[in-house]
Amino acid sequence: MGKGLITLRDYSRKEIEEILSLARVMARDQRTGTDIAKGKILAALFFEPSTRTRLSFETAMLRLGGKVIGFSSSEGTSVGKGETLADTVRTVSQYADLLVIRHPREGAAQLAAEFSSLPVINAGDGSGNHPTQTLLDLYTMIDHLKDLEGKEIALVGDLRYGRTTHSLAPALALFGVKLILVSPQELRIKNEIKVELDKHGVKLRETEDITEALDADVLYITRIQKERFPDAAEYAKVAGSYRIDRQLLGKRTPLIMHPLPRVDEIAADVDDLVTAVYFEQAGNGVPVRMALIVRALGLGG
Amino acid sequence: MGKGLITLRDYSRKEIEEILSLARVMARDQRTGTDIAKGKILAALFFEPSTRTRLSFETAMLRLGGKVIGFSSSEGTSVGKGETLADTVRTVSQYADLLVIRHPREGAAQLAAEFSSLPVINAGDGSGNHPTQTLLDLYTMIDHLKDLEGKEIALVGDLRYGRTTHSLAPALALFGVKLILVSPQELRIKNEIKVELDKHGVKLRETEDITEALDADVLYITRIQKERFPDAAEYAKVAGSYRIDRQLLGKRTPLIMHPLPRVDEIAADVDDLVTAVYFEQAGNGVPVRMALIVRALGLGG
């Protein structure tokens, strides 16, 4: 049996690079499709909605010639009737060959893996881990920058509650980057993540001022959620001061990334820049997830 | 790359006939299936629910050997998180080979086509266009009447807000039919559509009295929605006077069509008439949509 993926925190840089390598092979079949997973079924258990992640996992499985069952929200599932996650997982393990799980609660994917007889891939659980997002982020950065060693990566926005950065920052730490953490005071990265980054010996700089990050190699922008702020005026002020547009960028050409969906963080006039790669980044979710599925099903690689 | 379909208003009669011709070829494989779209993925983006249209598009793609991803309502999609239609479309374009979009807002399909790198098929947007419905309507009429030239087609019911007639009437105009427009005063066809029909030189007659339309070649019935009327009594009176039953039809045998779902507009005793073709009409959605998919994917035809 192949290997699932719960968190990248157990992974070495070498292991991550092997997955990315396999993803690069998969990218060749991304549009044409293969039959490598013919007869296999992926169960997509999305206990909270996530269109992008779900559709790209489904696309990945279908491009591999496999099939998909599942649900896209916990509404109308037996969870509503009081079933435990463990029971749902044990039941669906009877049907499919591979579980992909998205869950609002931190630790859900780990628990699923303990109760499943099948490999489990974590498609995001609570504010903890979102390893497949992190892998497609790394894939995209390396695709453009080749080597991340010594590169400056600015993570911008909500670094406190955003799942993406929690998962991405520690992984970047393995690749020898310098981090610039740009966020309003209220949304600074949690201390426990800083401690974790320190352990990896990452050089990091924190700032509230986005203009200090514009010379970075990558601007990785995340959404600042209205509901984090006590009043709307405060939110508007903060959100406005982290908005990227052409005027702010001037002649600089950092790689501009975003996990999507975006709301107002990146102005539409940025979309046409060749270094604005956020849609391409979303597209990289397909080969990366193809690689993870191939690995989980033990189909080679 | 193949061609999408946003509105039939840009199409000549010849182009429409070519699509219908291809649909007739597709009808042969409608039940047995082919492998012509093997490896291809259709993304069905239904921002509002439409079971019939969605299921027949999915059936069409599956019968062609292709695969389907998507969502069936905007609930729980990233739209709920404030994502623009343009961003959703650009993202999903990274995954699939073809977009089918249904949206409550007029113009949504056109906008999607502008932002997508893939062909887009409009599965109904707002009260504007529903070209695939119109094509299956034409397919059904021609299948039964052979030539539409000079035929009398009565459009009955809500001609003001109903999307179907907005899309169907102008297309019929290309085929040399005579139109009888039967509706209550409040739900008469909009003037702009009448102007459009006039430009095509269509002979049309408006009436509030359904008995004046019973000798037509086709009775195309549409639903009158309760919510269009200020009070329930008024609605009941109107709805009652547009209801088709055997007694009303007498010995006449017009082709009876309906885009479905029907509520009370056609009595159950009509269902057994050989000229009551509304379920067959729904079924024609499959070969017509197969043809549109084949065309959009550039697979021949």
Add this chain to the structure above:
Amino acid sequence: MGKGLITLRDYSRKEIEEILSLARVMARDQRTGTDIAKGKILAALFFEPSTRTRLSFETAMLRLGGKVIGFSSSEGTSVGKGETLADTVRTVSQYADLLVIRHPREGAAQLAAEFSSLPVINAGDGSGNHPTQTLLDLYTMIDHLKDLEGKEIALVGDLRYGRTTHSLAPALALFGVKLILVSPQELRIKNEIKVELDKHGVKLRETEDITEALDADVLYITRIQKERFPDAAEYAKVAGSYRIDRQLLGKRTPLIMHPLPRVDEIAADVDDLVTAVYFEQAGNGVPVRMALIVRALGLGG
């Protein structure tokens, strides 16, 4: 054309055994998959949610090489627009090769079969029938006990409203078992079912005391729903007294079954017993439903 399945009440023991036999053949392909239903489409019309039943039907069809369309709740379907079940069924019959229907109203599957040109499989309608559940229950029992003749089967819990027992008890009657019916006074089996069981000459014993059933060959546990009781305290008392745990079982090793989802009826410490087969039982839904699909599509068997 093959045969659908509305209720097992029309079936002889021999006919049921033939289906179970075919299911045993299907079990061999349960994980690897076949192409026997290639090009065929199953429409899963779930007018009420049922994750387990839906996913195992989908799995069954996919493992057979077929494809699936449908919906998982009536929300956002044309039913919401007032369409009758008969019309929905007649429409979808135009698309697919086989209908699977789940509906909150008793008799819905029978009605669907009358209006459909396709074979219909009942995936549970109201409190009436759930024949595919019954078949997988029988499959599981026979798999473990070989011959059911003379075996003691205890049905425990809500025998009044629970759909499973309504459907299972009469079928068990054909196999020469002895029934022990264990339920609180308020949830005793309905008299009409008792009359039906009497006609089959089943030996049955009713009790409120679960300890009288612990020596049975099978303990078939069902959920007791809170909403059946006027107050929470009364519910808690009853629910508590029907809960199975290791202490209650002692050294006895009855086969322990449950249609799932469970809430509190079976303690987690029971899960590891080799005779606790409820997840395996759920898994048997796949070969049983594969057999029913093969039969309905007339693919052999």
